[in-house]
Amino acid sequence: MNWITTIGLIAATCTTISFLPQVLKTIKTKHTEDLSIGMYSVLTTGIFLWFIYGILIKDLPVMIANGITLIFSTTILILKLKYK
Secondary structure, eight states, rough: OOHHHHHHHHHHHHHHHHHHHHHHHHHOOOTTTSSOOHHHHHHHHHHHHHHHHHHTTTTHHHHHHHHHHHHHHHHEEEEHHHHH
16 A cells, blocks of 8 residues: 555545544434535535545545445435434
8 A cells, every 4th residue: 555545544534534423413312403404415415426436446545435424424314304
């Protein structure tokens, strides 16, 4: 693994982990009133497209980060729709 891939993996870890507190808080409290459905809809779509892009170019950091973040973002979006 080269240093460029290492930087990508570290960056991917940081940005992916940043979603974890919101996911856990939303699961625990079921409070979604302050979350924007528009923002999470667009964000989830963008993350999905980044994930597909990562697959197409065979870029491991892009695939891993966006695959995991897609799970987190989709979870928040589903909970937002469920607990309107």
